[in-house]
Amino acid sequence: MIQFERFELPNGLKVIFHPDSTTPMAVVNVLYDVGARDEEETKTGFAHLFEHLMFGGSVNIPDFDTELQKAGGENNAFTSNDITNYYDVLPAQNIDTALWLESDRMLSLAFTPKSLEVQRSVVIEEFKQRYLNQPYGDVWLELRPLAYTLHPYKWATIGKNIAHIEDATMDDVKAFFKAHYCPSNAILCIAGNFSLEEIKEKVTYWFGTIPSGKKIPRILKAEPIQIAFREKTITRNVPANAFYFAFKMPERKNPDYYLADILSDILGREKSSLLYIRLQQELQLVNEISCYILGSMDTGLFVISGKLSDGTSFEKFERNFWSSVSEFLEIGITQNELKSVKNKLKTSKAFQEQGLLNRAMNLSYFELLGDANGINEEFGIYDQIQTKHVLSFAKKCLKKTNCSMLRINKSQEDVRKK
Amino acid sequence: MLEKNSNSANVKDRKTPPKISENYHIKFESPKVIKLSKFCNAFWLNNVPNETSRIDLYFDAGSVYTQPVVASITAAMLLTGNEKLSSQNIHEKLDFYGAYFNVEVTHYHCIVHLYALKENLVNVLTTFIEALNNMGCLERELKLILDEKKQKFDINLERVGVLAQRNFQKFVFDGTRLSRLTKTQDFNKISAEKIENFFSTNFLQGLSRIHVISAINESQFSQILSLVKPICAFRRKTNINKFENKKIRLHQPRKNALQTAIRIGKICINKHHPDFIGFTILCTILGDYFGSRLMKNIREDKGYTYGIGCMIQEIKDTGVFIIATEVGVDQRELAIEEIKKEIRILQSNPVPKKELDLVKNYLLGQALKAADGPYAQFDLFTGVNLFDLELDYYLKYLEKLKNITSKELQQLAIKHLNWEDLTVVTVG
Numbered sequence: 093m094i095q096f097e098r099f100e101l102p103n104g105l106k107v108i109f110h111p112d113s114t115t116p117m118a119v120v121n122v123l124y125d126v127g128a129r130d131e132e133e134t135k136t137g138f139a140h141l142f143e144h145l146m147f148g149g150s151v152n153i154p155d156f157d158t159e160l161q162k163a164g165g166e167n168n169a170f171t172s173n174d175i176t177n178y179y180d181v182l183p184a185q186n187i188d189t190a191l192w193l194e195s196d197r198m199l200s201l202a203f204t205p206k207s208l209e210v211q212r213s214v215v216i217e218e219f220k221q222r223y224l225n226q227p228y229g230d231v232w233l234e235l236r237p238l239a240y241t242l243h244p245y246k247w248a249t250i251g252k253n254i255a256h257i258e259d260a261t262m263d264d265v266k267a268f269f270k271a272h273y274c275p276s277n278a279i280l281c282i283a284g285n286f287s288l289e290e291i292k293e294k295v296t297y298w299f300g301t302i303p304s305g306k307k308i309p310r311i312l313k314a315e316p317i318q319i320a321f322r323e324k325t326i327t328r329n330v331p332a333n334a335f336y337f338a339f340k341m342p343e344r345k346n347p348d349y350y351l352a353d354i355l356s357d358i359l360g361r362e363k364s365s366l367l368y369i370r371l372q373q374e375l376q377l378v379n380e381i382s383c384y385i386l387g388s389m390d391t392g393l394f395v396i397s398g399k400l401s402d403g404t405s406f407e408k409f410e411r412n413f414w415s416s417v418s419e420f421l422e423i424g425i426t427q428n429e430l431k432s433v434k435n436k437l438k439t440s441k442a443f444q445e446q447g448l449l450n451r452a453m454n455l456s457y458f459e460l461l462g463d464a465n466g467i468n469e470e471f472g473i474y475d476q477i478q479t480k481h482v483l484s485f486a487k488k489c490l491k492k493t494n495c496s497m498l499r500i501n502k503s504q505e506d507v508r509k510k
Numbered sequence: 511m512l513e514k515n516s517n518s519a520n521v522k523d524r525k526t527p528p529k530i531s532e533n534y535h536i537k538f539e540s541p542k543v544i545k546l547s548k549f550c551n552a553f554w555l556n557n558v559p560n561e562t563s564r565i566d567l568y569f570d571a572g573s574v575y576t577q578p579v580v581a582s583i584t585a586a587m588l589l590t591g592n593e594k595l596s597s598q599n600i601h602e603k604l605d606f607y608g609a610y611f612n613v614e615v616t617h618y619h620c621i622v623h624l625y626a627l628k629e630n631l632v633n634v635l636t637t638f639i640e641a642l643n644n645m646g647c648l649e650r651e652l653k654l655i656l657d658e659k660k661q662k663f664d665i666n667l668e669r670v671g672v673l674a675q676r677n678f679q680k681f682v683f684d685g686t687r688l689s690r691l692t693k694t695q696d697f698n699k700i701s702a703e704k705i706e707n708f709f710s711t712n713f714l715q716g717l718s719r720i721h722v723i724s725a726i727n728e729s730q731f732s733q734i735l736s737l738v739k740p741i742c743a744f745r746r747k748t749n750i751n752k753f754e755n756k757k758i759r760l761h762q763p764r765k766n767a768l769q770t771a772i773r774i775g776k777i778c779i780n781k782h783h784p785d786f787i788g789f790t791i792l793c794t795i796l797g798d799y800f801g802s803r804l805m806k807n808i809r810e811d812k813g814y815t816y817g818i819g820c821m822i823q824e825i826k827d828t829g830v831f832i833i834a835t836e837v838g839v840d841q842r843e844l845a846i847e848e849i850k851k852e853i854r855i856l857q858s859n860p861v862p863k864k865e866l867d868l869v870k871n872y873l874l875g876q877a878l879k880a881a882d883g884p885y886a887q888f889d890l891f892t893g894v895n896l897f898d899l900e901l902d903y904y905l906k907y908l909e910k911l912k913n914i915t916s917k918e919l920q921q922l923a924i925k926h927l928n929w930e931d932l933t934v935v936t937v938g
Binding site: 114116117152153157158159161162164165167188189199210212213214215217218220224227228297301329330332361362363364369379402428435436437443446 | 522524525527528529530531532533534535559560561562589597598601602605606607608609610625626627630653654657658661662664665667668669670766767768769799800801809810811812813814815816836837838867868869871872874875876878879882883885938
């Protein structure tokens with residue numbers, strides 16, 4: 093059970109306080125309800141580029157990192173298709189430093205041209221390092237636009253291409269800040285050994301006078317229901333043929349989301365799932381096969397991916413893949429399998445909740461979903477799930493017509509466009 | 511702490527930082543030590559405030575003790591069973607107990623980590639030991655693992671970072687077993703017999719330490735000890751190397767690469783050397799935190815890279831100093847020049863007081879964090895115990911951190927960071 097208190101400032105800032113008397117450290121986590129899905133299709137990669145700019149100095153403080161380091165702390169941030177999350181971890185007695193820093197950059201940034209120029213180059217190098225100069229690195233740049241035709245999930249957080257990042261202007265940056273970075277669009281979580289009164293006082297002091305801003309209603313293009321199998325084959329200079337099956341799955345707030353999660357654990361178990369036994373162990377068609385979900389606020393993806401063994405054709409593999417899926421849907425799931433998956437979830441939840449930072453991030457995320465207490469109710473939901481629920485979900489989800497498939501064909505010549 | 515004299519929030523001073531304090535209580539906790547055999551100790555930390563538990567098993571089964579890839583393939587075979595107890599049975603059992611595990615192979619050890627809830631810990635270890643006792647090295651399982659590992663290896667060779675790291679390792683460890691590089695052909699030379707031999711000497715008789723971090727009771731802990739007793743090492747494996755850095759400057763071009771991976775470094779020192787603590791502080795200033803000189807210059811000023819850093823990788827008899835980054839292909843020489851410049855500045859100019867104070871504060875806060883919680887405490891203990899040192903090393907560290915001077919750091923830079931002594935490899 094994770095204890096927490098919740099309050100809201102008059103300017104709309106939602107605050108979660110999580111007391112923990114066992115640690116000398118404190119965490120300040122700020123979640124902004126903005127991600128790559130809020131970008132315009134002609135200006136993608138912006139939420140993430142903006143995250144970099146949040147470290148380039150705020151209206152009263154020229155250097156964010158230095159001030160936090162002086163206080164013995166460190167920080168980082170990440171951007172997803174749904175959210176942008178910033179966190180600071182520092183000795184508890186210096187918590188004011190983190191609140192000072194976070195509140196000042198919520199108030200306003202310095203918007204220096206140098207910061208934009210440098211972070212633009214840094215992000216372009218990041219684009220190369222993580223997506224373009226890695227074997228299979230551009231998979232999501234290809235798979236997203238195949239799986240999504242209208243919804244902004246069709247581009248990755250890094251952006252559709254480098255040109256969008258190159259073209260970003262200071263006006264874009266300012267407009268983005270104005271639209272999304274304000275108290276009414278943020279959730280602040282503070283964790284550590286404090287009292288609620290202390291936290292209320294500090295948060296009011298630092299954040300209370302920031303203008304509320306206006307939460308922009310989110311109007312996204314809805315993704316039409318998929319009715320036919322989609323496929324795409326690309327050729328890359330990689331050592332092995334690779335496959336990605338992406339099935340549409342329910343959005344995060346849908347109760348079936350939990351069934352998708354359990355199903356992916358059942359199919360993804362190492363050395364004992366049916367897919368592994370049939371396709372890798374018995375038929376030796378693959379050298380690697382795994383299953384996972386991209387849990388997202390809107391319709392997500394349930395992914396089965398892996399690499400073919402040498403000499404196996406896609407045609408032979410796919411025939412056997414689909415028949416293994418049918419076999420799985422016919423045999424069903426045993427009580428024991430489901431119990432094992434639940435036991436593993438229980439262990440992994442206990443380990444995750446060990447860390448103060450994880451607790452603070454998860455509380456913020458659940459608050460965004462509607463209620464921070466969701467974190468304490470989650471295991472109860474998993475525990476209620478029965479084999480028949482998972483199987484009937486599997487029958488809906490693992491249909492070929494619900495699937496977008498990407499094949500990566502190996503070639504000796506790299507045909508990637510410059 | 512909070513300045514409350516300005517009750518009108520509008521006139522609050524946002525330019526002046528809040529007061530900070532570096533008065534931390536950092537304590538270090540020693541686990542209980544039990545001698546299992548002349549060459550195997552058990553370490554138990556039971557001060558865990560929740561249900562989580564971890565066991566680490568250290569086997570003297572690192573890569574230096576055998577031919578290339580034998581150690582890593584054997585490590586991957588540990589849970590593959592035999593005709594009676596299949597790999598599937600073993601994994602299903604571990605799953606049922608909600609366990610997670612992972613295996614890492616270093617130069618000197620194979621380390622198995624088991625993660626479970628307290629209530630299942632003994633059962634998980636029982637299952638693991640049962641699997642070891644039934645490791646039959648089946649041809650079928652071996653082929654699956656060889657195919658999988660070989661493919662992963664080939665994919666890794668497509669990464670410029672991996673290629674640069676390999677070249678670096680080859681030169682800095684020149685003349686020792688640590689400089690051997692795995693090749694794709696090595697996977698074809700593996701036989702069940704080789705794996706079996708390595709397994710029976712280095713695993714079934716090769717446990718050199720076990721860590722238990724869990725609030726289990728005494729009787730559960732005794733069960734754990736009896737489970738591992740039969741596999742304790744009864745000999746000390748030795749592999750003594752004399753390390754001499756081979757100073758090389760090598761560029762390996764790569765067609766179509768968008769980035770060049772750079773590795774710069776040399777054989778240096780580890781915790782046994784009196785300069786070590788000071789040297790780690792120097793490394794922090796140069797490249798081991800977000801505000802380091804390399805990050806400030808090469809990422810935050812020039813924008814040549816997504817990240818750059820340096821570290822000291824400690825091994826048994828020595829340490830390796832490494833600077834690592836990936837930069838745009840056109841910026842390779844520019845980046846190397848800037849790295850060289852930053853090192854020269856550390857040698858020629860004392861670190862300004864303001865910067866040194868900042869780094870001291872930062873490292874002190876990080877030390878508090880590094881000692882927070884049972885797992886962190888245990889890792890600190892392992893960090894000294896593997897080098898036959900005591901926890902008082904950290905008290906010396908804190909003392910040194912408070913007192914080190916700019917002059918001392920400059921001397922260390924002159925002594926340990928001569929540009930001419932550094933190996934520079936680039937790929938892409």
